[in-house]
Amino acid sequence: MSDQMTATTPKKPRVIVGFVCERSIPIQEMIDAQRALTDDPETKIIILPCSGMVKPTQMELALANGADATFVCGCAINDCHYRTGNLMIRERLEGTRNPKLRKNTDKRKVGMFFFTMKDKRPFLDALAEFKATTENL
Amino acid sequence: MYKKFLQLTKNLTVSLEKGLNFLTTQENNPLYFHGALPLYTFWFLIFSGIMLWMYYIPTLDRAWTSVNYITSLPVLLKDASGHLLLKNGNAVVVAVSPETGIPYGAVVRGIHRWGAAAMMITTVLHMLRVYFTDRHRAWRWLPWVSGVLLLIFVLFVGVTGYLLVWDARAYALTVWTQKWLEAVPLIGASLSTFFIGGEAIRDFTLTRFFFFHIGGATFIFWLIWMHFIRLHEPVVTPSRAVNFLTLGFILVAAGVYPAVNVTQELIARYPVLAVDQNYIASDAPAQIGYLVQTIRYDAWYLFPYYLIEKVGVNWAWFILGGATLLLFVAPFYPKDRRDNIAEVIDAKCTGCTFCSLDCPFEAITMQERAPGSKFKLIAVVQAARCSECGVCVGACPFQAIELPQNLSKSIDADVLALLKSGA
Numbered sequence: 001m002s003d004q005m006t007a008t009t010p011k012k013p014r015v016i017v018g019f020v021c022e023r024s025i026p027i028q029e030m031i032d033a034q035r036a037l038t039d040d041p042e043t044k045i046i047i048l049p050c051s052g053m054v055k056p057t058q059m060e061l062a063l064a065n066g067a068d069a070t071f072v073c074g075c076a077i078n079d080c081h082y083r084t085g086n087l088m089i090r091e092r093l094e095g096t097r098n099p100k101l102r103k104n105t106d107k108r109k110v111g112m113f114f115f116t117m118k119d120k121r122p123f124l125d126a127l128a129e130f131k132a133t134t135e136n137l
Numbered sequence: 138m139y140k141k142f143l144q145l146t147k148n149l150t151v152s153l154e155k156g157l158n159f160l161t162t163q164e165n166n167p168l169y170f171h172g173a174l175p176l177y178t179f180w181f182l183i184f185s186g187i188m189l190w191m192y193y194i195p196t197l198d199r200a201w202t203s204v205n206y207i208t209s210l211p212v213l214l215k216d217a218s219g220h221l222l223l224k225n226g227n228a229v230v231v232a233v234s235p236e237t238g239i240p241y242g243a244v245v246r247g248i249h250r251w252g253a254a255a256m257m258i259t260t261v262l263h264m265l266r267v268y269f270t271d272r273h274r275a276w277r278w279l280p281w282v283s284g285v286l287l288l289i290f291v292l293f294v295g296v297t298g299y300l301l302v303w304d305a306r307a308y309a310l311t312v313w314t315q316k317w318l319e320a321v322p323l324i325g326a327s328l329s330t331f332f333i334g335g336e337a338i339r340d341f342t343l344t345r346f347f348f349f350h351i352g353g354a355t356f357i358f359w360l361i362w363m364h365f366i367r368l369h370e371p372v373v374t375p376s377r378a379v380n381f382l383t384l385g386f387i388l389v390a391a392g393v394y395p396a397v398n399v400t401q402e403l404i405a406r407y408p409v410l411a412v413d414q415n416y417i418a419s420d421a422p423a424q425i426g427y428l429v430q431t432i433r434y435d436a437w438y439l440f441p442y443y444l445i446e447k448v449g450v451n452w453a454w455f456i457l458g459g460a461t462l463l464l465f466v467a468p469f470y471p472k473d474r475r476d477n478i479a480e481v482i483d484a485k486c487t488g489c490t491f492c493s494l495d496c497p498f499e500a501i502t503m504q505e506r507a508p509g510s511k512f513k514l515i516a517v518v519q520a521a522r523c524s525e526c527g528v529c530v531g532a533c534p535f536q537a538i539e540l541p542q543n544l545s546k547s548i549d550a551d552v553l554a555l556l557k558s559g560a
Contacts, residue, residue: 002234005268015554015555015556017555017556029153034427034558035555043224044556044558046528046548046551046552046555047529048475048543048548049525049540049543050526050527050528051525052495052497052526052527052528052531053526053527053531053532053540054442054531055530055531055545057534058545058548058552059346059550061552061553062552062556065556066553066556067551067552067556075162075164076154076158076161076169077169078164078165078166078169078372079154079163079169080497081270081272081498082498082524082525082526082528083368083497083498084369084370084495084497084526084528085497085526085527085531088495088531088532089526089531092531098491098532098534099532099533099534113224114163116151116154116155116158117147117148117151118148118152118155119155122301134396135495
């Protein structure tokens with residue numbers, strides 16, 4: 001019975017909001033006009049000059065308004081174009097630097113990736129893995 | 138065109154580093170510590186240099202012999218075919234008695250020698266990496282210009298190190314440097330006199346070279362401070378794994394090829410010294426008036442002299458001077474449009490200092506507000522230093538600092554719009 005339900009009930013599309021540094025993965029060539037990833041239309045992208053510009057409150061805003069998960073993607077660790085932006089956001093999301101995520105934010109739904117401009121495929125693989133871990137939350 | 142060239146070099150650099158990431162991980166990729174590695178190797182030079190200083194005598198008749206005393210015997214021995222001499226599977230280690238030399242002095246000098254090579258190699262790699270990834274322009278001009286000065290002084294200190302051993306090569310380098318300096322219009326003769334510490338080469342010459350070497354190394358520390366002054370939390374040491382890797386390279390190089398003065402007595406005892414150029418750190422003692430026709434060139438420090446020998450002093454000045462000038466002006470061209478410099482919203486700034494503490498380029502200072510204000514401090518952006526990265530925006534809990542092209546309220550609206558379109 002439940003198998004039939006699964007087969008007949010259309011799965012509700014998920015929405016993932018990603019904050020991506022314009023100098024990490026080649027994001028401009030990975031999105032469509034609606035700013036969704038062409039390889040994964042469920043993922044919507046906000047492009048910023050540096051991952052260090054992301055405010056934890058903006059990620060909380062996304063979660064509070066219906067995003068199933070949210071993530072930030074910056075340059076490779078130790079290789080931020082602006083020196084420390086990726087380290088700053090990592091520490092903010094890990095809770096070791098202000099401003100931090102609120103205590104009641106479900107941190108399982110907050111992801112962070114750090115890749116170079118040549119890492120399109122590794123990023124997509126990591127994103128797929130992140131989405132899988134957040135699917136049943 | 139030039140920007141496309143920089144884009145191409147960046148693509149190639151990132152591809153190379155990505156390949157290395159597979160082996161080392163991002164956290165331990167030595168190429169990500171390109172700036173910290175020269176400083177790390179500099180410490181080897183400082184400590185080994187202090188040890189050598191304890192026995193070095195800077196006079197014409199004692200300089201070569203004092204260096205020879207320090208390094209009279211190699212420690213790890215090789216046979217004529219270049220293989221390590223082994224006894225029961227272990228390398229043969231020779232301890233030297235204090236009467237004939239300093240125990241392991243050749244290894245300490247080897248650390249100084251190979252460390253110097255490592256410092257120049259890592260310094261050049263650092264410069265190329267920064268240039269290839271377009272991280273030398275605009276607000277980064279001060280680290281770049283001070284970096285060019287550092288490169289010049291690393292070269293200067295390295296070359297004066299070659300003079301201190303006062304062998305036949307050192308004498309040739311001294312004479313060639315004098316000719317090179319004398320080619321400078323008007324002040325050439327004075328520069329040459331200043332260089333050798335008088336009208337002729339005498340004991341003061343070696344004292345002067347010693348001052349150049351130690352004084353130059355000290356000045357490098359001041360330049361490093363200038364290099365770092367606009368960088369927040371500069372990376373001054375590589376990761377632990379990269380540290381050990383570098384340490385291993387220098388120690389193994391110094392152990393396998395310790396630096397020695399190659400004398401006939403040593404060749405008689407160890408024939409390998411006659412055929413293996415890597416052992417030769419010094420030639421025969423210098424003789425005033427006897428100038429060798431050519432010298433052994435060290436690619437890392439003696440390339441200016443190679444130029445002098447091949448093209449003459451005037452062309453050497455032209456080539457080296459032109460290259461230096463290009464390096465100095467590199468950060469000022471091409472100029473980018475600067476329309477996204479961070480702006481502080483006075484009414485919202487509480488003076489919490491978060492933005493100032495997090496700014497990667499020390500572009501934000503905290504200043505006192507007028508007496509009677511609600512808050513004591515206010516953040517002030519120094520526009521010329523701002524990289525337009527927005528890290529300060531991410532640091533501010535009060536939306537009191539913004540990039541004009543990426544306002545926080547616009548980003549919030551974008552988030553909501555994307556959620557609406559995706560739901």
